[in-house]
Amino acid sequence: MQWRNDSTRYGAVAVTAHWVVAATVLGLFVLGTWMVDLTYYHAWYQRGPDLHRSFGILLFLVVLARVAWRLTDSAPDPVSGHSRVEKVMARVAHGALYLLLFVAMGSGYLITTADGSSISVFGWFDVPSVTGNINHLEDIAGSIHYWSTLGLVFLAGLHALGALKHHWVDRDQTLRRMLGL
Template sequence: MSARNSEVTYGWVAILLHWTVAVAIVGLFVLGFWMVDLSYYDPWYRQGPDIHRSVGIILFLVMLFRIGWRVVSPAPRPLANHRRWEILAAHAAHWLLYLLIFVAMVSGYLISTADGSSIHVFGVFEVPSVTGQIKGMEDTAGLVHYWSTWALVVLAGIHALGALKHHLIDRDKTLRRMIGLS
């Protein structure tokens, strides 16, 4: 399998990026949903958010690479059996997914750095605050983060259902192309 996409198939880099981002998004959502109810005395009270922030920063870097890769290696052409509305809906959904991912990551960053502190990424490097201290920013960013992550997970679920529809009902290669079996 080639690293780059062809006109009919995804390369291994695009496939790896797709599934890495998917797993990270689900993992971050589950961890975030779980950790908001932790008490101060829970051992995960600090560790959960540290992991969440670190993975979020790494995901940001992966997404920047993913967008660059998409420019260098464009997606394959739509399959011949795809209707025009399906193609337009898929393009809109993909760009909205990208937008929601970045909105979620930036708002999460703003929550964590609203007090002027840096984010420590697994103790390897730090991402400094670019805003300094801004009173109330964590509340506004928190609302944006909450709603953008819910919208992201709902849209990702619809995206997955669309892939299953293509696989189980249309019986085309849409899903097989993204798992490297086309």
């Protein structure tokens, strides 16, 4: 498989980034949903949020790199046979996925740093607060984080269903291109 995209398929960088982001988002959603019900004395009460924040920061860096790569690498041509509506829906969905990713990651960052504290990423480096101490910011950011992650997972589910529809019903190359086949 080539590194860069060509006119008919995605390259190794785009395919790898797509699946790393998808798996990480799903993992963070599952971990986030599970950890909100942990009690103070649960063994994962501190570890769960620390992992969630660390992987969230790393996801942000991967998504930034993915966007930079996408700006420098041409996208494959649309699969022949896609209607104009399908092409527009795909562009809108991809744009909304990126927007929701950045809103979810930004709001997640603000939840932790609203009190002026930094985020330690696996002890490798710290990401400082840019807001200082702002009262009730974590509550507002928490609501935004909750709804944006629900929207992100819902839209990602629709995205996956669309890919499966193209694979099983339309029998076109849409899914195969992102599988690197």
